[in-house]
Amino acid sequence: MPVLKCPVCGNPVEVPDDAMPGELIEHDCGVVLEVYRDSNGNLALRPFEGVQEDWGE
Amino acid sequence: MVRVFFLYDVLRLDEKMILERLRGLVEVEPIHVSSSILEIGGYAEADIALQRSISFYRAMSSTAAVESWGVRVINSSLALALAEDKAWSLSVLYRNKIPVPRTLLAYSIESAVEASRKLGYPVVMKPVMGSWGRLAALASDEEAARAIAEHREMLGSMYRVHYVQEYIDKPGRDIRAMCIGDEVPAAIYRVSEHWITNTARGGRAEPARVDPILEDLVLRSCHALGVEIGGVDVVEDPERGYLVLEVNAVPEYKNIARVTGVDVAGLIARYVVEQARK
Known part of the structure; x- marks a missing residue:
């Protein structure tokens, strides 16, 4: 299981082996993180943007 | 083998379930829209694409981009735009003789x-x-x-x-019905003491019976807007019966699947594959 760094608290975050960009991970520090691919094509984490005004069902 | 583009931004349970069902049937290429560059008039080969982005603007523009590659997207960019705008969609529904609130x-x-x-x-x-x-x-x-x-x-x-x-004096609930192609496989009541009954706002989901009148209304609503996979919100007026509020063109369905036991993800996946083979 890859371990990435939480961009908010800096602590390690375990990411499932089959994680895909767009997947959400709740971290112990209370932040919801979104998996994405950085410019090198590696999986990385960023704070989830939260519900936006054009979101819907 | 059939190849499907799966367009998404946030991978919710709804998206994961469809992806899993699709992967059991065909080759799937997930496209994470929010970290992609999509060229208008670009090229990538697929038989069909399924749009599952939660953000309307991402859904709409990425659908338009993929359509420019000559790939059919479910739902189409026009259907997405039409369904998103409540005034536009209500006008089209009304013109198609679908009962709507004043x-x-x-x-x-x-x-x-x-x-x-x-x-x-x-x-x-x-x-x-x-x-x-x-x-x-x-x-x-x-x-x-x-x-x-x-x-x-x-x-x-x-x-x-x-x-x-x-304001419709509804009986403490409204209806969310799923439409997939020419079928209405499941519907739920969204029950709440509050006048807003959306499950996203705390409404409780219970299975609803799809009677022939409701089925006809749901299908006609989706067809009128060009929506192939949709979630139709319906209220029950004590005097006029069913009134259609709106059609959602990237519908969530996990509550429908949970309370009705219908494999909505599997039905969506099968519909997409059937359409790809046409």
Whole structure:
């Protein structure tokens, strides 16, 4: 299981082996993180943007 | 082998379930829209694409981009745009003889108040775009209608179209019905003491029976808007019967699947594959 760094608290975050960009991970520090691919094509984490005004069902 | 593009931004349970079912049937290429570059007129080979982005603007523009590659997308960009705009979609539904609540559009604070007075209080005031009951407000009198309209005027041009709708005295619930192609495989009641019954706002989901009238209305609504996979919101008026509120073109369905036991993800996946093979 890859371990990435939480961009908010800096602590390690375990990411499932089959994680895909767009997947959400709740971290112990209370932040919801979104998996994405950085410019090198590696999986990385960023704070989830939260519900936006054009979101819907 | 059939190849499907799966367009998404946030990978919710709804998306994961469809992806899993699709992967059991065909080759799938997931496209994470929010970290992609999509060229208008670019090229990538697929038999069909399924749009599952939660953000309307991402869904709409990425669908348009993929359509420019010559790949059919479910739902189409036109269907997405039409369904997203409540005024536009209600107009099309009405023209297709689908019963809808009486709705007035107004473009200033004074005319929004006048529209509310014409309908008779209470009235529902909603933004023309948006979901999950966000910013939908119930105005019980002129003072409330004016306050809501004033607030909307401050929020930007999209909110300056005042969508004023009669309040339907529904029986503590409304209906969310799934449409997949020419079928309505499942529906739920969204039960709540609150007038906003969206499950995203705390409404409780219970299985609903799809009677022939409801089935016909749901299918005609989706067909009118060109929506192939949709979630149709319906209210029951004590005198007029079913009235269609809106059609959602990237519908969530996990609550429908959970309470009805219908494998909605599997049905969506099979529909997409069938369409790809046509």
